[in-house]
Amino acid sequence: MTAILDISDLSVKVGGSHILQGVTFSVQPQGVTALLGRNGVGKTTTLKAVLGLMPRAAEITGRVGYAGASITRQPTFRLVRQGLGYVPEDRGVFAGLTVAENLRLAERAGSTPDYDTVHGLFPELRKRARQRAGTLSGGQQQMLAIGRVLLNPNRLLLIDEPTKGLAPKVVTEVAAALEAVAAVVPMLLVEQNLAVVRRMARHAVVIANGRVAYTGGASDLLDYTEKTKALLGVGKGEH
Amino acid sequence: MSTVVLLTLTGLGLAALYFLVASGLALVFGLADVLNFAHGLFLSVGAYGTWWASGNLPGAGASGWGFVLAVIFGVVCGTVVAALVELVLIRPLYSRTIEQVLVTVGLSLAGVALLQASWGADPRTYPRPQWTQELTEVAGARVPNDRFLLIGAAVIVLAGLLAFLKFTRIGLVIRAGVEDRSMVTALGIDVRRAFTLVFAIGGAAAALAGALGGVYAGSISPTGGSSLLIFGFIVVVIGGMGSVVGAAYAAVAVGLLQQFVNYTSPGLGDICVVALLAIVLLIRPQGITGKVATS
Numbered sequence: 001m002t003a004i005l006d007i008s009d010l011s012v013k014v015g016g017s018h019i020l021q022g023v024t025f026s027v028q029p030q031g032v033t034a035l036l037g038r039n040g041v042g043k044t045t046t047l048k049a050v051l052g053l054m055p056r057a058a059e060i061t062g063r064v065g066y067a068g069a070s071i072t073r074q075p076t077f078r079l080v081r082q083g084l085g086y087v088p089e090d091r092g093v094f095a096g097l098t099v100a101e102n103l104r105l106a107e108r109a110g111s112t113p114d115y116d117t118v119h120g121l122f123p124e125l126r127k128r129a130r131q132r133a134g135t136l137s138g139g140q141q142q143m144l145a146i147g148r149v150l151l152n153p154n155r156l157l158l159i160d161e162p163t164k165g166l167a168p169k170v171v172t173e174v175a176a177a178l179e180a181v182a183a184v185v186p187m188l189l190v191e192q193n194l195a196v197v198r199r200m201a202r203h204a205v206v207i208a209n210g211r212v213a214y215t216g217g218a219s220d221l222l223d224y225t226e227k228t229k230a231l232l233g234v235g236k237g238e239h
Numbered sequence: 240m241s242t243v244v245l246l247t248l249t250g251l252g253l254a255a256l257y258f259l260v261a262s263g264l265a266l267v268f269g270l271a272d273v274l275n276f277a278h279g280l281f282l283s284v285g286a287y288g289t290w291w292a293s294g295n296l297p298g299a300g301a302s303g304w305g306f307v308l309a310v311i312f313g314v315v316c317g318t319v320v321a322a323l324v325e326l327v328l329i330r331p332l333y334s335r336t337i338e339q340v341l342v343t344v345g346l347s348l349a350g351v352a353l354l355q356a357s358w359g360a361d362p363r364t365y366p367r368p369q370w371t372q373e374l375t376e377v378a379g380a381r382v383p384n385d386r387f388l389l390i391g392a393a394v395i396v397l398a399g400l401l402a403f404l405k406f407t408r409i410g411l412v413i414r415a416g417v418e419d420r421s422m423v424t425a426l427g428i429d430v431r432r433a434f435t436l437v438f439a440i441g442g443a444a445a446a447l448a449g450a451l452g453g454v455y456a457g458s459i460s461p462t463g464g465s466s467l468l469i470f471g472f473i474v475v476v477i478g479g480m481g482s483v484v485g486a487a488y489a490a491v492a493v494g495l496l497q498q499f500v501n502y503t504s505p506g507l508g509d510i511c512v513v514a515l516l517a518i519v520l521l522i523r524p525q526g527i528t529g530k531v532a533t534s
Contacts, residue, residue, distance in 0.1 A: 053421055056334045080427035092422040094415045105415050106426045148426065 010062035034201035083155030095134025139170030241379035252386035254494025255393030259448035260471035263441020269481020279464030280350035285446025289313030301366030321442020354461035365453035479526030
């Protein structure tokens, strides 16, 4: 199966810090690939480097292929228009805009926005259309961030810690929505909640010390307590 | 009472000028993170464009619709210069703050030198329609009509900008970009296309300030833009970077404070404005409305 995203020898250096040191892995065109690792190993940096969102001062080398073509150094807006949807770690909702305006902003010329899917997954967004996004709860903001991406057709979703800081009930709700989305669109998911990873991910990639330390089946990784503890710093009973 | 009314309306007229300069500065800084020291040049281009057109452009003149045509010509000149500055000089320098400051400071100095070389360093008498020099009685105060012209123009520009930000797609992109520019690009939007437009809008508002400021002062000089720009920056910082509404509030505060203090203690008005800036920076460093282009 040809990979939808192919990252080859990706290195990122910011200031004196060498965050990624030759990261190589691919994302399959179906299902969820979990990108795992301890805090600060460069998971978010990997997503940002793929999308061209690193600061100008960052030194980036390596190659990123998407759907068979090189996308290295392409501007972010062009990649997104090619179907790379991105939900950032901090959710990236515009606090001063209403829910409806946040969604309207994501509408794209030449494509009909899929409000049915978004409102079907997150009915709360329809009810709160006129509310400023800055006044939403964390869970509602996450729904808005995911919903905004789902308005347009995507070929791959890059989703960064979607359950971070959410109440357990909301985690379940968000994970269920992502699971429904993942049935249709492949996903590269950065996630610390291993229960969510176990539920959703088919493949896993673990980054440690700026390099890829594991690629393979997600359950193969999570079922081995010693391996999980060594790579992620948590035991089986803790996730 | 009549003195208070006269000072208030004169202060509001001054505030209108500050707002016209500051609104563009606020949007440019809020969206593009560009500290544009060349903004005063757009004001001078508007003033000199209007002055030149009133004497040379067919159909334009110093009164009636002729003056309106001259002002339109000045505003168009300021708009075009602002858009060209963004496209040619600023665009290659985004994310390079020091180079941007050097280029815009250099451009403002070169602009003044160019105006001096073209029309001399001495102030030029500005064409003023007769009715702007007449007085209108308000609550016992005899107020020059040019104050109403300035206030009316600023209110129209404020309403127009707010409607533009609220009801248009590009306005929505600008409001979002002021909050988080990289996230706008992560939604598939080429935000840099909005930069040129924001520069052009800012240039138009500044050029209008130049054109109407000439009516207020009675003359124009090559350095006029630079002196108004200082107050424009103060208004932007007090109002909050990126906020048009904040710029309006701050402009009114600065204009009234300056006018009333200068009346009671001549020369102290500017010092009080700087003190107000210091107080706002200490108590609320993000300015009155923070970094959100509210509509």
